[in-house]
Amino acid sequence: MSAVEQWERLLESAGELTSEAADRIIATHDDRGVTAIEAVGERRVKGYRDFTVVVGHSEEYVVEGEGCDCEDSQYNLDPEDPTQLCWHVIAVKIATRIDAVDHHDMWYSEVREFL
Numbered sequence: 001m002s003a004v005e006q007w008e009r010l011l012e013s014a015g016e017l018t019s020e021a022a023d024r025i026i027a028t029h030d031d032r033g034v035t036a037i038e039a040v041g042e043r044r045v046k047g048y049r050d051f052t053v054v055v056g057h058s059e060e061y062v063v064e065g066e067g068c069d070c071e072d073s074q075y076n077l078d079p080e081d082p083t084q085l086c087w088h089v090i091a092v093k094i095a096t097r098i099d100a101v102d103h104h105d106m107w108y109s110e111v112r113e114f115l
Helices: 003-014 019-041 071-076 087-097 108-114
Strands: 045-047 052-055 060-064
Touching: 003 019, 003 087, 019 087, 045 087, 052 087, 060 087, 071 087
Parallel strands: none
Antiparallel strands: 045 052, 052 060
């Protein structure tokens, strides 16, 4: 079981972000883990009909599964290493497991036109 799977299971079993899970997330992902935890706490993970979006400080990032459209994912991470995830993907994984996704019953592709 990977380090990511371990903290995912901790979250699923607790149903909340415990200090043990937070410690494991940070130990596995360093600053990306800290930023992801902050984003979840600030309710910046948004679920739409078509995508899950994480609101960053200057942009919004579309997350699909293990993929994200951010530059960090595209240029800095090793796709062969399952522990190398951008903070947006980490935030979605956390929010999904503790039921902290801010759901919107609309299509992001339509909302995006207004941003």
